[in-house]
Amino acid sequence: MRNLFRKTIAPTLPILVASFFLAAVTLSSAAAQEKKNPQTAGVDNTKMGAYRAIAQHAFLEFQKGDSAAAAQLARSLERVWDKAEDYGGDTALKKTHPDLFEEIDKAMDDFVLPLTEYKTKPPDPARIKAAFNAYMEKLKLAD
Numbered sequence: 001m002r003n004l005f006r007k008t009i010a011p012t013l014p015i016l017v018a019s020f021f022l023a024a025v026t027l028s029s030a031a032a033q034e035k036k037n038p039q040t041a042g043v044d045n046t047k048m049g050a051y052r053a054i055a056q057h058a059f060l061e062f063q064k065g066d067s068a069a070a071a072q073l074a075r076s077l078e079r080v081w082d083k084a085e086d087y088g089g090d091t092a093l094k095k096t097h098p099d100l101f102e103e104i105d106k107a108m109d110d111f112v113l114p115l116t117e118y119k120t121k122p123p124d125p126a127r128i129k130a131a132f133n134a135y136m137e138k139l140k141l142a143d
Helices: 002-033 049-064 067-086 098-116 125-140
Strands: none
């Protein structure tokens, strides 16, 4: 048994150990590279942080089953977004990156509309989750 170890496993042991350490370093490096935005009171201090926070709260209320609160937050999100773009002047995303603005606006509408229409048409949870995730991804593009 000892000879079997020496002939088969012992020669590959340094390679196995090196592979293990390489994998550990790669994983820790990838985790360290994930961008963490500074926050205040749980809201990202980024251009899109406030929109992200309101959307997260709306989604959370929807998940809890409080459609009225989700709708109110969704409507607030839409109004804050529209007003910021209307009065943002030359720095508004609509003027600086019109294509990106349209992408985000469409993703937001896909998320907001079903929440605000909850009284006449119960929102589909899978659709809301997909729209929320898509909206979150689009917001990252403008941070």
